[in-house]
Amino acid sequence: MKTIKxxxxxxxxxxxxEALAAFLKDFATIAGPKVLVHGGGKIATKLAKxxxxxxxxxxxxxxxxxxxxxxxxxVYAGKINKNIVAQLQAHHCNTIGFSGADGNTIVSEKRPxxxxxxxxxxxxxxxxxxxxxxxxxxxxxxxxxxxSHDENGQLLNTNADTIASELAIGLSPIFNTELYYxxxxxxxxxxxxxxxxxxxxxxxxxxxxxxxxxIIFEGMLPKLDNCFHAIHKNVQKVCIGxxxxxxxxxxxxxxxxx
Numbered sequence: 001m002k003t004i005k006x007x008x009x010x011x012x013x014x015x016x017x018e019a020l021a022a023f024l025k026d027f028a029t030i031a032g033p034k035v036l037v038h039g040g041g042k043i044a045t046k047l048a049k050x051x052x053x054x055x056x057x058x059x060x061x062x063x064x065x066x067x068x069x070x071x072x073x074x075v076y077a078g079k080i081n082k083n084i085v086a087q088l089q090a091h092h093c094n095t096i097g098f099s100g101a102d103g104n105t106i107v108s109e110k111r112p113x114x115x116x117x118x119x120x121x122x123x124x125x126x127x128x129x130x131x132x133x134x135x136x137x138x139x140x141x142x143x144x145x146x147x148s149h150d151e152n153g154q155l156l157n158t159n160a161d162t163i164a165s166e167l168a169i170g171l172s173p174i175f176n177t178e179l180y181y182x183x184x185x186x187x188x189x190x191x192x193x194x195x196x197x198x199x200x201x202x203x204x205x206x207x208x209x210x211x212x213x214x215i216i217f218e219g220m221l222p223k224l225d226n227c228f229h230a231i232h233k234n235v236q237k238v239c240i241g242x243x244x245x246x247x248x249x250x251x252x253x254x255x256x257x258x
Contacts, residue, residue, distance in 0.1 A: 004136065004175035005030060005246075008037040008164035012184035013243060014080060015042050021087060023182075023243050028091035030246065033136040033175065035167055037144045038084065039160035044068075044075040060219060064119040064157040072157050073099075076145035084143050095141045100124075100148030101155060103131030106163060108148035108156045122148045122156025124163070127170030136175075165226040165235075172234040179235050181223060182243040187254035188224065192217045198241075198252045204228060227256040 007027070013019050027036065041062065048055050048071050056063035064072065081097040088095040100106025100122075108122025132142055144167065146160035161181065168179040187198040202210065207224065210216050216224065227238045239245060241253025 001174075001176050002033055003178060004033040004035065004171055005178050005180060006035045006037065006164055006168040006171065007180045007182060007246065008160060009039075009243065010160075010181075010183040011039060011042050013182065014038055014040050020084075024084065024087045025091055026243075026247055028088055028093035033139075033141075035132070035136075035142050035144065035171070036084070037146075037160055037164040037167065038076075038080060039146050040076050040080040043080065044072050047071050047075055058116055061118065062121075062157065063117070064121050066120065069120045069155065069157060073147060073155055077147055081143060081145045088141065088143070093141055094139060095143050096135060098142050098144045099155070100144075100158065100163070104128050104151070105132060105142075106144075106148040106158070106166065107151055108158055109150060110154070110156060120154070120156055122150065122158040124148060124158065124166045127166050129170045129174060132167075132171065133174055159222075161223050161226045165230045168230050168235045168238075169233040172236075177235045178237040179227070179230050179239070180246060181227070181238075181240045182246070183223075183240070185242070186252045187241040188216060188220055190215055196252075199254055200252065201255050201257065203257045204232075224256070231256050231258055 013023050045055050053067045077099045085095045085097045105128055106124060107126045108124050111118045111121045111123050135142060144163055146158055146163055148156050148158040168177045171177050186195055190197040190199055231238050238256040239253050244251045245253040
């Protein structure tokens, strides 16, 4: 069974042209099958402000009305996704850009209204890997933006961390699957002000204790929940840290285990 790397890159790389170019040059050198997942929230926010579309956030999550969905689709599936694809082609990494609607790969349902109406936000229901398997076995790398669909013609804004986790889970029956969340910190930190306070290993039991003692920064919890969801659904390796961990394994980072 081949090993596949599912790699999610965050805004710190996407928002910086030089950092993105350097990362993609390195990403192209990764041997074997791989999938790249990206967000792009800051660029979408900037465009929304330029177009005088109100940006509504609650608890760090974007409320996605129809006008916001249009902007997100333009930015995520258009500008960012195609820029990444073009740069990877320049590095001889054959790539196809995806939303969840392409190849019917990621099907979601619109998040039900409880206390907050998030609008056109999707919660992933299923991942279809048939099209991806064909591409991956022909050395073509899928690049996913943070958009899925509901099979009834509606696109849905979907958390990029969740998309990465669900893709890794969906591919796990076909490949030995590794999931990497690349962001601006060295890993999960014990002290958010101290870059060297990386918790290098977290398992289900220690995660529970860390949460109970409020040691982990609140903003990390949704990312970690995705990590544990993946590791308990047969994804074999999950790591969080700076993108350098992909190329220099001695770089400090956090590894998630059962």
